[in-house]
Amino acid sequence: MHARFVRGAVRSAAVAAAVTGTLTWAPAANAQPSEPTPSTSAVAADTPAADAGSVEITTRATAGDVLPGAAFLLLDSAGQEAGRGTTDAQGKLTFPDLTPGVYRLKETASGSPLYEVVADQDVIVTPGATTRLTITDSYKAAKVLLQAKDDKTGKLLSGATVNIGTGTSTLLTVTTGAKGTASGELPVSSRKTEFWVKQVKAPAGYGLYKPSKTFTAGPGAPVTVTVTNTKAATSPKPHPSDKPTTEPTGTPSTPAGRPGSETGGAMPSAPGTATPDTDASSTASASSDGDSTPATPAGSLAHTGADATPWIAAGAGIFIVAGAVTLVAVRRRRAAESESDSNSKTN
Known part of the structure; x- marks a missing residue:
């Protein structure tokens, strides 16, 4: 009814304008009612969303005790933060309403100066399910x-x-x-x-x-x-300039066949000429005085080398003296025999 009235008024104004040549009024709006346009929010609300998942974390020490105060950060596949928080008195932390997919879990603090944080790890969130993880923090080295x-x-x-x-x-x-x-x-x-x-x-x-x-x-x-x-004990190395302090004093034995040797190098001992009396008395005197030097046994050499030299020299001297005495005795005997023979011829 109202629409018909409006259309009739528009026609009357057009006829009047044609007759008088002036236009006094014209409607500026369309009289037809407009239909409402559906909004995008209404469309989104009518679309069913995928089921969300969640992650539940429990932190413990190596010995099995729960660790409160451990801090965690959850990142989505694009590296954006999807959640963060710390474990409660029971050592638990939950990240709810997560879109299914793969996430990266990072422990940023263990909640205790005695424990280390664990390495980063991937977490898979499935639709309508809760992914449960137990994190074990070890003692610091x-x-x-x-x-x-x-x-x-x-x-x-x-x-x-x-x-x-x-x-x-x-x-x-x-x-x-x-x-x-x-x-x-x-x-x-x-x-x-x-x-x-x-x-x-x-x-x-x-x-x-x-x-x-x-x-x-x-x-x-x-x-x-x-x-x-402790320093290791080391023996001193000999110096090249070091020389022996004692010279060898041994006298080589008389070789067999030496001119003047009648016994093949062995020195004969003169009859009744053993150790001289003076040497024997000296040895006895030294023993009686308490000298610590042991007496040399008769008929043997207590030492070799320099100690044998006096004995060898003494033996040679005795041998020479004995020979000279024998020679004089022989000459005297011959002289006596010659004198006896001459006396007998004279008589």
């Missing part, structure tokens, strides 16, 4: 500083190789450098772990450090280990 010293002067020594371990396992092998020190890290399994030290190579010119040595270390705590070495 103990920091070891090794020193090798001279046991007398305390000087730091290079070139000392030491094994460090626990039980039957060797966990660390270090060698001191130019400054006489070396450092390393030891994995620990408790708040106080006992380790042993064994030196397998001594510094040059020193003996091996053999005593048994142990020490204790805690997570992340620095500890200094010192081994001491």
Whole structure:
């Protein structure tokens, strides 16, 4: 009804304009009602969304205790942050309403100075399911500083190789450098772990450090280990200019066949001319005075070399004297016989 009235008024105005030549009014809007356009939000609301998933984390220590306060960051496949948070008193943390896909989980803090953070890892979120992870944080390694010293002067020594371990396992092998020190890290399994030290190579010119040595270390705590070495005993090397201080004084024996030797080199002993009386009395006197020098047995040489020379000379002198005496006696006997023969002829 209203629409018909409007159309009739438009016609009447057009006829009046044609008659009078002026236009007094014209409608500016379309009288037809417009239909509503559906919005994009309504379309999105009508589209069913994929089922979301979630990630639940539980943090524990190596011994099994829960770790509250551990901080985590969750990144989506494009590297954008999808969530972050810290574990509660029960060591739990949940990331809800996650679009299915692959995520990257990063532990940024363990919540304790005694524990290390774990390496980054991938997490797969599936539609309508909760992905549960247990994160185990290990104790921080103990920091070891090794020193090798001279046991007398305390000087730091290079070139000392030491094994460090626990039980039957060797966990660390270090060698001191130019400054006489070396450092390393030891994995620990408790708040106080006992380790042993064994030196397998001594510094040059020193003996091996053999005593048994142990020490204790805690997570992340620095500890200094010192081994001491004693200089090895060395014999002095002879100097080229050194010469013997004593000259050999031995006299070679008379060779057989030497001119004037009638017994093949052996010196005959004169009858009744053993050791001279003066020598025997001197020996007896020395013994009675308490001299510590042992007396030389008769008929034998107590020593060789220089000690035999006086005896050989004495024997030769006695032999010469005995020969001269014999020769004089023979001449006197012959002279006496000649004189006796001449007397008998005269008578």
